[in-house]
Amino acid sequence: MTALPFPRRTPRTSGRADPTAARRTADAAAGLPGTAGAPAAPGRARAWWRAPQAGRANAVHAGAWWVWALGLATAASRTTNMLLLALVVAVAGYVVAARRTDAPWARSYGAFLRLGLAVLVIRLVFAVLLGSPIPGTHVVVTLPQVPLPHWAQGVRIGGRVTAEGLVFALRDGMKLATLLVCVGAANALANPARLLKSLPGALYEAGVAVVVAMTFAPHLVADVARLRAARRLRGREDRGVRALLQVGLPVLEGALERSVALAAAMDARGYGRTAAVPAGVRRATAALTLGGLLGVCAGTYALLSASGGRYGLPVLLIGLAAAMAGLRLGGRRSVRTRYRPDRWGARAWLVAGSGAAVAALMIAATGYDPAALDPPAFPLTAPTLPLWPAASLLLGLLPAFVAPAPAVGRAPAKEDVR
């Protein structure tokens, strides 16, 4: 465990690399927004209230972003008011726009937006084709109805399409889409690999498998692009479904070969080394984990079902505690340590807290203003924006101001990739 006896090329005072510090100072001197607050050029008043420039050292804990996003999602799940749902999407979108980096995982936000849109469209198409249980008086169009045998009673294909039914489907689809957008926001703002770093040691190996699977997706996309280019070199068309299908097999072959090579590399780098653990501890681990999970299942069921509301929560908590203890014990088998895990600092508390507050206030709002949160689809009314719930949603914007800001004007980290 000796240090490498080489002179450092660059003297360093803190953990961060010097070039970044230099850039920070340069940016601050240039008066770029969002970069001040870091050590500013001498002679300049530093704006302490502004967020510092994001780097690995001050990154907000990935878990905090997920708490924030799940808070927004919880809030969205409590309402069918289209204006409130749109507000949730806007809040999530603003924070993403303000705080995401140009890392590969951050680019997935667009995909989630499109996915949400697709869900919305599919929900509407189903409502048009299969009809809606909502009674309605405003007929938009009447489709020819497909006659079905009597055993298919209750199923309808075609027929009347009412405005009420459409609005109901739209609200429903919007709710789902909003949940997806919230998950997408968390995914874009927090490196999923870092989140897995915070998993308990016992789950580490499963976590690595997930990380590897996630890094494979971009590789597959790159392979498809490369092989489609190669088709062009063979004089075949590189566009169209057929071209995509024909490169499918070579791409899968390549992916398989790469996974074998990666597995070899991981094995040679010590993946899966385990420490010797006494048999008693192993048995205790298994018992605690299994028992705990059973408890969690039973407790959740009791909480959700109408009858066992009283003993549901204690069972859930006991189960959770047992499962945690099991995981903790299981971690003893793993010898691994963690390199620079994200710290849960004040900014992480603020980010997570804003999400939790949004969720809590929205749940409270279902108590005092249920009609505004869940306006009836029948009869048809224009949704109104309830003041207090809307204001509480705006709390979710807090991360856009407190989380460290990504560097401005950073050149895209893309080179001649081979």
Add this chain to the structure above:
Amino acid sequence: MIRFEDVSVTYEGAAEPAVRGVGLDIPEGELCLVVGPSGVGKSTLLGAVSGLVPHFTGGLLRGRVTVAGRDTRTHRPRELADVVGTVGQDPLSHFVTDTVEDELAYGMESLGVPPETMRRRVEETLDLLGLTELRDRPTASLSGGQQQRVAIGSVLTVHPRVLVLDEPTSALDPGAAEEVLAVLQRLVHDLGTTVLMAEHRLERVVQYADQVVLMAAPGVPPVTGTPAEMMAVSPVHPPVVGLGRLAGWSPLPLSVRDARRRAGALRERLAACAPPPPAAAPDPEPLVRAQRLVVRRGRAEVLRGVDLTVRAGETVALMGRNGAGKSTLLSTLVGLHNPSGGTVETGGAVPHRTRPAELVRRVGLVPQEPRDLLYADTVTAECAAADGDAGAAPGTCRALVAGLLPGVPDDAHPRDLSEGQRLALALAVVLTARPPVLLLDEPTRGLDYAAKSRLVTQLRELAADGHAIVLATHDVELAAELAHRVVILADGEVVADGPATEVVVSSPAFAPQVAKILAPAPWLTVSQVAKALEPAS
């Protein structure tokens, strides 16, 4: 440190052992180079050290391999991870995490190194390998040389006592290769790390080796000796050794410096001979013409105002460091990228506006990974498909393969061919449509000297037939053998364009070994010198 006792490895389903009768003893702190033509089992030998052979690959290992006293029979690769660091041929398939810093830490995390030690070692390794600027970058966005350095760094952080490297410099430009080798030398000298590596590009590494393990032919037990002894008998050798053998120097020089000291007499003898004639002026008809070409990828300008003209019968070598835009230029010439400025014309057509079926008759590109071109599951099927794509008479492609490289089996899967065979097949597939312009991207990667000299002969014949050939390459020896003209790209711009002799002799990075030894006289290759000396002797 590493000991092989009468080791032979037989893979499942193979009739013959891949390696046989290996007895080796590599002491601590040596840089040991494994040398031999492709297919003799160099990778198998390296894999046996890290325990991947046979624990991971399957097969049967007879004999005993011990590393730092641990028998690979009883220790799986993961249990050797703290003594052996392995870097394979493709650094990208080595990466487990997604950013440079995490990648450097990954091995230590698996071994349970305390966090403070990890942090310190990561910082030291970043400095040692010059990766500080890249610490937060995603690994997929790095250039080839950067990836190779990260891969080496990722095993160095564990402080292994043995480092096993399979072709560490093949994909690198000369500058990046020297950086990597300098790092390896520091490890050997300062830390006493034992390094075992296989490399085809001997001209880059042989002078650093303390010991050479020569695997002369498949099934023949390897021989160990000092580099000079082994090079005297090796079937594969760098040009400096070729020149030394030609001039009858003993002991053989291994580095340009040694050779220069001895070359006084040879230089005088050669002064009497006529220097090699400059390449004959090729046909004036330009087949490739790019003017003020600008290509952007995303927001980055990969090519900036590039001018390039290639005439029929001319061979042009494109050189420059990794990421300088060589591959992008070739891709643009076959219409894979749309230029955002300037004009480009290849074989009389504007490539990005021509249908692929038409374009293959005008220009052909053999990509860096020739396998990308091959889809079918046998050589015969591949050739039939190529005939169909090009609208050529059935059998054209098969005849071309046979002409380029006899003995390619008909029913083999393209994946199972050797690198040289696969390249010949891809080249034949491209040539089936008879394009007058032929582009090759890094054709000698993974080729041994025999396969390389066959490629040189083939390409010379094609140029003599009136093909215009452009090669993007890091291999200065190949450029010296083949090119009439050398174009050097840096940062997307042409920084040098002229006859091979002039450009190459004046550049320390891109000069071949013979030019360095015999400078300032414009000799580039051993064969030129041999030809000049023939009538005299």
